[in-house]
Amino acid sequence: MDFADNRQAIEERQRDRLNALLQALLPANPFYRTKFSASGLFEMGSLDELKRLPFTIKSDLVEDQLHHPPFGTDLTFPRERYIRIHQTSGTTGKPLYWLDTDESWDWWAKCWKVIFEAAGVRPGDRIYFAFSFGPFIGFWAGWEGARKLGAMAVSGGGQSTAQRLRGILDYGATVLVSTPTYALHMESEARKAGIDLARESAVKITIHAGEPGASIPSTKKLIEESWGAKCYDHAGATEVGAFAFECQSRGVHVNEEEFIAEILFPGTDAAVLEGEQGELVITNLGRIGSPLIRYRTGDLVRPSYQPCPCGRPFMLLDGGVLGRVDDMVVVRGVNVFPSAVENVLREFGEIEEFRVEISTREAMREIRLILEPAANQSQVEDLIERVSQSMRQRIGLRPTVETVSPGTLPRFELKAKRFFRL
Ligand SMILES: [Zn+2]
Numbered sequence: 001m002d003f004a005d006n007r008q009a010i011e012e013r014q015r016d017r018l019n020a021l022l023q024a025l026l027p028a029n030p031f032y033r034t035k036f037s038a039s040g041l042f043e044m045g046s047l048d049e050l051k052r053l054p055f056t057i058k059s060d061l062v063e064d065q066l067h068h069p070p071f072g073t074d075l076t077f078p079r080e081r082y083i084r085i086h087q088t089s090g091t092t093g094k095p096l097y098w099l100d101t102d103e104s105w106d107w108w109a110k111c112w113k114v115i116f117e118a119a120g121v122r123p124g125d126r127i128y129f130a131f132s133f134g135p136f137i138g139f140w141a142g143w144e145g146a147r148k149l150g151a152m153a154v155s156g157g158g159q160s161t162a163q164r165l166r167g168i169l170d171y172g173a174t175v176l177v178s179t180p181t182y183a184l185h186m187e188s189e190a191r192k193a194g195i196d197l198a199r200e201s202a203v204k205i206t207i208h209a210g211e212p213g214a215s216i217p218s219t220k221k222l223i224e225e226s227w228g229a230k231c232y233d234h235a236g237a238t239e240v241g242a243f244a245f246e247c248q249s250r251g252v253h254v255n256e257e258e259f260i261a262e263i264l265f266p267g268t269d270a271a272v273l274e275g276e277q278g279e280l281v282i283t284n285l286g287r288i289g290s291p292l293i294r295y296r297t298g299d300l301v302r303p304s305y306q307p308c309p310c311g312r313p314f315m316l317l318d319g320g321v322l323g324r325v326d327d328m329v330v331v332r333g334v335n336v337f338p339s340a341v342e343n344v345l346r347e348f349g350e351i352e353e354f355r356v357e358i359s360t361r362e363a364m365r366e367i368r369l370i371l372e373p374a375a376n377q378s379q380v381e382d383l384i385e386r387v388s389q390s391m392r393q394r395i396g397l398r399p400t401v402e403t404v405s406p407g408t409l410p411r412f413e414l415k416a417k418r419f420f421r422l
Contacts, residue, residue: 006313007305010256011047015044015046015047017286018041018283021288022036022043023034023043024076026042028076029075030075031064032293032375034073044079047260050294051269053294054213055269055281055296056294058096058239058298062295063098065096067123069315071085071097071098072097074292075289075290076289077289081097081101083099083100083101083102083105084105084335085134086098086100086135086137086140088238094189094377096239098137098238100289101290104288104290104344105144106134106285107287108241109141109147109148110148110258111236111255112141112142112146112242113148114255114257115234116145116146116175118245118248119232119245119247119248122204123150123151124155125143125152125175126149126171126175127152127173127175127176128168128173128175128176129142129143129156130164130183131178132157137154137238138210138236141242141323142209143155151175154167161185162189162191162193165189165190165193166175168203169200172202172232173203174202174203174204175203175206176206176227178208178209178414179210179409179415180211180213180216180220181211181213181413183206183208183223183224184219184225185412187226188352198226199228199229201299203228203229204228205230205247206230207234209236210415212226212233212323212339214342215246215319215321215339216339216342218343218347219340219343220233221346233320237297239292240282240294240295242373243255243258243284244320246320247308249308249309250311250317251312251316252316252317252320253346253375258284258285259282259284260283261303261315262280262282262283263278263280263301264278264279265279265362267279274303275303276302276326277301277322278300278301279296279300279325280321281295281297282295283295292293298325299323299324300324300328300337301318301320302317302318302319304317305316309422322337323339329365329421332364336395336397337355338419340395341395345371345392346400347390348383351371351372352407353410354370354409355370355409355418356369356370357420357422358419359421359422366399366400367399369391370381370404370409372403372408382404389410
């Protein structure tokens with residue numbers, strides 16, 4: 001089959017699974033029964049008809065859980081069928097609680113198996129999870145995915161960074177799973193302890209979750225050089241699942257066996273063309289107990305349907321998840337995404353940590369960069385000058401740049417927060 005035939009086959013499978021999902025949902029799931037009652041749509045002849053269904057937005061879910069505490073009504077089965085509960089980080093308000101049945105938890109594991117396999121992880125690999133296992137779903141699902149693949153999973157929960165580094169070396173871990181920020185933090189701690197991870201650890205693959213960093217070119221390069229490994233991104237969310245993975249040809253693909261992706265102009269129902277930026281709207285096909293249909297993720301992506309050298313016919317997200325739709329700020333007429341600023345700053349190896357503040361003064365937006373250089377940097381003035389120049393040339397911004405002494409800025413294990421609107 002050629003690429004076009006493959007695309008058609010994917011869409012037919014998506015349509016059939018969506019029809020099966022609707023059949024299971026409509027009699028039993030109060031949330032979607034109410035939401036879809038006006039559409040009169042029970043079976044789709046083609047995937048195009050998906051457009052006739054209303055969107056699901058995050059505030060629908062928040063309100064539903066508020067009115068029907070604690071779990072809301074997006075539940076297809078009786079409560080006893082559910083075996084796992086997780087929650088969102090709740091950075092923008094009350095966290096959402098999400099339940100999974102045995103089947104849907106198995107589906108999560110299957111999606112993570114795809115992430116691992118695409119990065120070249122094999123049975124027999126030893127996967128170290130440098131993460132304090134809390135109520136957030138991503139790493140738990142990765143843990144299950146490791147089991148499904150037949151790889152060994154090693155928990156870094158309840159450990160200090162020094163203990164984790166020891167564990168990685170002692171267990172001979174071959175794969176690291178962490179946030180991109182934490183991978184860099186571990187390397188910097190290792191360096192201080194005289195450990196050269198690129199030489200001394202067996203880690204050859206790193207897989208990242210929780211933040212966009214692993215698709216930001218200079219952050220990716222920094223992780224790869226410091227660990228002597230290939231760095232892979234993946235994307236997902238508690239509510240919808242792990243919907244994208246990175247292949248060994250460095251393409252970030254939507255897992256279209258398990259998800260339908262629509263890329264729409266933010267705030268509209270019009271699809272963007274290939275190469276344009278739009279909001280990712282996701283339908284998951286295998287989480288029947290608590291599904292999401294046409295969910296507006298708020299993630300900004302750029303779709304591509306070019307064939308990938310890896311041979312997978314799945315849609316590519318050029319540059320991964322580019323940011324959040326509402327993260328973009330306009331500073332003096334320039335559209336600025338946090339990921340673009342991070343991309344520039346990570347090219348300066350002497351910057352250990354940073355913070356970006358965006359403020360408004362007399363209706364003008366100002367951007368201020370606070371840099372924390374590594375301990376042995378003496379040429380601070382020179383660094384400020386080079387960063388300013390790079391920001392001007394690459395993004396068209398003239399920020400205020402200042403430095404603070406080593407150890408001043410906070411370090412992050414999960415969901416780094418470096419961008420502040422004042
Ligand atoms: Zn590929």
